[in-house]
Amino acid sequence: MASTGIDxxxxxxxxxxxxxxxxxxxxxxxxxxxxxxxxxxPGIAEITDGAIAGTEAEKRMGIMEGFRLYPKAVAWSMLLxxxxxxxxxxxxLLASFYAFPQFNQKYGVVQPDGTYQVPAAWQAGLxxxxxxxEILGLFANGIISERYGYRKTMIVSLAAVICFIxxxxxxxxxxxxxxxxxxxxxxxGVFQTLTTAYAAEVMPVPLRCYLCTYVNLCWVLGQLIxxxxxxxxxxxxxxxxxxxxxxxxxxxxxxxxIGVAFAPESPWWLVRRGRxxxxxxxxxxxxxxxxxxxxxxxxxxxxxxTNELEKEVSAGTxxxxxxxxxxLRRTEIVVVVWCIQNLCxxxxxxxxxxxxxxxxxxxxxxxDMSMAQxxxxxxxxxxxxxxxxxxxxxxxxxxxxxxLDVLLLIIGFVGIAPSxxxxxxxxxxxxxxxxxxxxxxxxxxxxxxxxxxxSSTRLRTKTIVLSRNAYNVIGIINNIxxxxxxxxxxxxxxxxxxxxxxxLDFLCMVWTFFRLPEPKGRTYGELDILxxxxxxxxxxxxxxxxxxxxxxxxxxxxxxxxxxxGGYSEQKEYAS
Numbered sequence: 001m002a003s004t005g006i007d008x009x010x011x012x013x014x015x016x017x018x019x020x021x022x023x024x025x026x027x028x029x030x031x032x033x034x035x036x037x038x039x040x041x042p043g044i045a046e047i048t049d050g051a052i053a054g055t056e057a058e059k060r061m062g063i064m065e066g067f068r069l070y071p072k073a074v075a076w077s078m079l080l081x082x083x084x085x086x087x088x089x090x091x092x093l094l095a096s097f098y099a100f101p102q103f104n105q106k107y108g109v110v111q112p113d114g115t116y117q118v119p120a121a122w123q124a125g126l127x128x129x130x131x132x133x134e135i136l137g138l139f140a141n142g143i144i145s146e147r148y149g150y151r152k153t154m155i156v157s158l159a160a161v162i163c164f165i166x167x168x169x170x171x172x173x174x175x176x177x178x179x180x181x182x183x184x185x186x187x188x189g190v191f192q193t194l195t196t197a198y199a200a201e202v203m204p205v206p207l208r209c210y211l212c213t214y215v216n217l218c219w220v221l222g223q224l225i226x227x228x229x230x231x232x233x234x235x236x237x238x239x240x241x242x243x244x245x246x247x248x249x250x251x252x253x254x255x256x257x258i259g260v261a262f263a264p265e266s267p268w269w270l271v272r273r274g275r276x277x278x279x280x281x282x283x284x285x286x287x288x289x290x291x292x293x294x295x296x297x298x299x300x301x302x303x304x305x306t307n308e309l310e311k312e313v314s315a316g317t318x319x320x321x322x323x324x325x326x327x328l329r330r331t332e333i334v335v336v337v338w339c340i341q342n343l344c345x346x347x348x349x350x351x352x353x354x355x356x357x358x359x360x361x362x363x364x365x366x367x368d369m370s371m372a373q374x375x376x377x378x379x380x381x382x383x384x385x386x387x388x389x390x391x392x393x394x395x396x397x398x399x400x401x402x403x404l405d406v407l408l409l410i411i412g413f414v415g416i417a418p419s420x421x422x423x424x425x426x427x428x429x430x431x432x433x434x435x436x437x438x439x440x441x442x443x444x445x446x447x448x449x450x451x452x453x454x455s456s457t458r459l460r461t462k463t464i465v466l467s468r469n470a471y472n473v474i475g476i477i478n479n480i481x482x483x484x485x486x487x488x489x490x491x492x493x494x495x496x497x498x499x500x501x502x503x504l505d506f507l508c509m510v511w512t513f514f515r516l517p518e519p520k521g522r523t524y525g526e527l528d529i530l531x532x533x534x535x536x537x538x539x540x541x542x543x544x545x546x547x548x549x550x551x552x553x554x555x556x557x558x559x560x561x562x563x564x565x566g567g568y569s570e571q572k573e574y575a576s
Contacts, residue, residue: 029529081214081215086191102241150194159253161252200453215448231367283300305547326532336511343504345408381441414428
């Protein structure tokens with residue numbers, strides 16, 4: 001990124017602000033009014049000094065340096081994100097059960113040919129039960145986690161999962177399963193946002209994308225485990241064929257609870273609560289000791305400065321504030337980015353085992369293909385990490401959608417062949433494998449990085465909640481019409497559904513080109529300034545930005561207190 005030409009560390013500024021000619025120089029800068037209001041915050045001179053140093057240190061930090069400095073943060077983030085494995089496991093578990101003979105015999109109805117099928121209406125209802133619960137959990141998390149912190153919210157949610165798993169394990173009918181899915185969905189909704197927000201807040205700039213996209217890997221691992229468990233149960237003709245897969249969900253929560261109990265709280269959350277010393281202690285627990293190039297005070301000052309700047313340019317932390325001013329654009333982007341995951345044809349993957357059966361493959365082959373599919377998905381996520389270090393998120397997302405669009409079109413055309421054509425069935429299966437690899441190489445993992453980076457720090461949890469809930473609403477719609485599209489007793493489109501998803505994916509690609517900005521290499525303060533200046537999405541990566549001055553006003557960056565008179569209602573003393 002081009003230099004601003006301003007040496008903040010050595011500039012001889014006045015104690016409050018510097019008035020004079022324009023100093024923006026083609027650089028995206030803060031609003032002068034916000035700078036003036038910030039200038040009366042107690043201790044702003046020292047905070048600005050540290051924030052400048054902390055910002056420059058993060059922007060200079062390389063990937064390997066980041067891993068050496070933040071290994072404990074990486075480990076804690078990975079621990080919390082492991083909870084997502086449970087959700088990925090259950091989503092595929094339930095969808096795969098629709099192709100599972102033992103499950104169908106217990107919960108389905110007999111068909112004219114003597115086989116058993118769970119009716120399409122109940123397939124939609126069961127799949128949507130979890131989404132309804134997740135919507136409730138997500139909204140609750142947006143309020144509870146901001147009040148009580150990420151750790152406490154996570155522990156309570158994990159404890160709830162342990163209790164709720166008893167319901168599907170002992171369920172005797174589909175109605176009980178429906179209740180179980182709704183209740184289990186509530187803590188899963190918490191996991192969906194809390195893990196991503198925590199990863200975004202404990203990681204420095206060069207590591208953000210890796211730990212945020214690790215959430216997608218956990219999702220894929222859950223899917224892979226579910227497919228493997230069900231494949232191993234195909235030969236079991238007793239009730240344990242479907243009860244054991246439910247019981248396996250008890251493996252995850254307790255170890256994660258023990259780990260989370262010792263995890264440090266997010267320093268960004270502590271800063272938002274005005275607890276500077278606690279934030280510093282948390283940051284020190286997240287980083288390596290005795291690193292000569294790291295100054296915890298500077299990093300905390302950067303967090304405080306960004307927090308105060310966001311309060312000035314977009315005051316408020318309620319859900320309604322996500323739709324005001326510059327945050328409206330940020331909310332739109334984050335919401336659509338996550339909705340695209342459900343609009344680009346990924347429903348094929350969730351129902352893949354059932355899809356393979358309807359495409360003409362035997363049950364055993366269908367489960368084998370699903371396992372291969374999710375294995376490729378895990379490999380794709382690993383490879384995306386290497387790609388993101390070289391290419392921006394925007395390009396990966398855009399070109400990923402392009403490739404998915406082509407694959408969906410191929411699936412649609414091959415689906416015109418009758419299901420008795422075994423060659424066509426294997427071609428369709430192969431295309432879906434390539435689709436899954438591409439999705440988990442591009443759109444799948446990159447989405448998690450984008451939603452965490454493009455929301456403001458003060459509204460991050462609530463913005464992610466809104467976006468994930470929008471995703472869930474689209475998921476509910478998918479879960480209503482996808483069974484009808486694939487079920488031979490309903491619409492029976494089968495692989496020709498690819499034509500439908502081709503059209504939606506194309507619209508997603510057009511939106512991405514015009515509306516999705518590039519956050520690669522940006523601090524949260526710089527992203528705040530770029531959005532405040534209404535920089536075009538296609539110019540984000542070429543526009544320089546600074547949060548430390550306006551057009552004619554500069555914050556003091558000398559180590560002295562500023563005059564506290566004329567303060568405003570939200571000013572806060574950050575006690576040291």
